[in-house]
Amino acid sequence: MVYVELLKEKESELTQYEIKELQEEVRRLAREKNAVILSHYxxxxxxxxxADFVGDSxxxxxxAAQTNADIIVFCGVRFMCETAKIVNPTKKVLHPNPESGCPMADMITAKDVLRLKEEHPDGEVVAYVNTNADVKAVSDLCVTSANAVKIVQKLDSRKVIFIPDQALGNWVKKHVPDKEFIIWQGFCPPHFEFTAKEVQKLKELYPDAKLAVHPECHPRVIELADFVGSTSQIINYATTCDAKRVIVITEVGLKHTLMKKNPEKEYIFPESMNYCGSVYCCTMKGITLPKVYQTLKEEINEVKLPEDIIEKAKRPIIRMLEMST
Ligand code: SF4
Structure with missing residues (x-):
């Protein structure tokens, strides 16, 4: 036990033995406290x-909405923890690293949305779920990258104010040509900044591979793809398509799930290149095993939101959940 206590201080370079030890302790605590651990890919x-469950937003x-657990430990960025609190407000939601926000979510404020509404009173605000709770509270509807096209197609209003991701907004616009779009110019730094030139180099290195990309990528990267989809859609495509090799342009954490689901294939992520970067989200990686352990053990880092924000932000999320069934 003293040993496990010491491990919580170590943020990196845990040995395989230490990782296993700490993982067992976290699972024991989760059982003891009736906690569910949710993790993003x-x-x-x-x-x-x-995690009890690994998934996309x-x-x-x-x-999070369905769980009977008393505590939700959410291993993801801040807006995801807020969403869990909004859909299940009586639960204690713990965020192992309160510093881990999403840079794209921070690119728009509730004030910006209210101004857009004033400028376009005939438009509906469609907020990517990657937004902060106060922004959701002034939005009409939420979407994720998995359901954005389908949901926007179902909307009655002809004008869509899409926030905050320009890449996803343009992807949806392309698939819903009968609507007018006002698109906020936010972006996901890890996805959007990975260039088409870098993707071309990967294609040349692996000419037999298929290319799967996330819709948060730059439109010029999207143009090169064999498949465009959310993380869960990419998992399905990459593990079942007929190619033996798949180049995947999304956050490198997804490789772990792909290898588990179908280890027969080769998944090429930009991390394997010896030049220029990778698609790596520093804030997602701000959640470490020692932090999860400490957060659950001491029940710290509880996500708290004002009641009126919970009430208002719940509407666009519930509307999304209903429209995406
Ligand atoms: S991958 Fe992009 S959208 Fe997702 S949390 Fe990181 S910065 Fe935000």
């Missing part, structure tokens, strides 16, 4: 492995 492998919101 972009989390570190050793964090994904202790939509799947995790559903799990």
């Amino acid at each position: 972009y989390q570190r492998p050793e964090v994904q492995d202790i 939509l799947e995790l919101s559903r799990k």
Whole structure:
């Protein structure tokens, strides 16, 4: 036990033995406290492995809404933890690293949305779920990358104010040509800044591979793809398509799930290149195993939101959950 206490101080370079020890302790605590551990696909492998459920934003919101656990430990960025609190407000939601926000979510404020509404009173505000709670509270509807096209197609209003991701907004616009779009110019730094030139180099290195990309990528990267989809849609495509090799342009944490689902294939992520970067989200990786352990053990880092924000932000999320069934 003293040994496990010491491990919580170590943020990195845990040995395989230490990781296993800490993982067992986290699972024991979760059973003892009736806690559920939810993890996004972009989390570190050793964090994904202790989760009761690993999923994308939509799947995790559903799990959070349905759980009977007393505590939800959410291994993801801040807006995801807020969403869990909004859909299941009586639960204690714990965020292992309150510093882990999403840079794209921070690119728009509630004030910006209210101004857009004033400028376009005939438009509906469609907010990517990657937004902060106060922004959701002034939005009409939420979407995820998995359901955005389908949901926007179902909307009655002809004008869509899409926030905050320009890449996803343009992707939806392309698939819903009968509507007018006002698109906020936010972006996901890890996805959007990975260039088409870098993707071309990967294609040349692996000419037999298929290319799967996330819709948060730059439109010029999207143009090169064989498949465009959310993380869960990419998992399905990459593990079942007929190619033996798949180049995947999304956050590198997804590789862990792909290898588990179908280890027969080769998944090429930009991390394997010896030049220029990778698609790596630093804030997602701000959640470490020692932090999860400490947060659950001491029941710290509880997500708190004002009641009126919970009430208002719930409407666009519930509307999304209903429209995406
Ligand atoms: S991958 Fe992009 S959208 Fe997701 S949390 Fe990181 S910065 Fe935000």
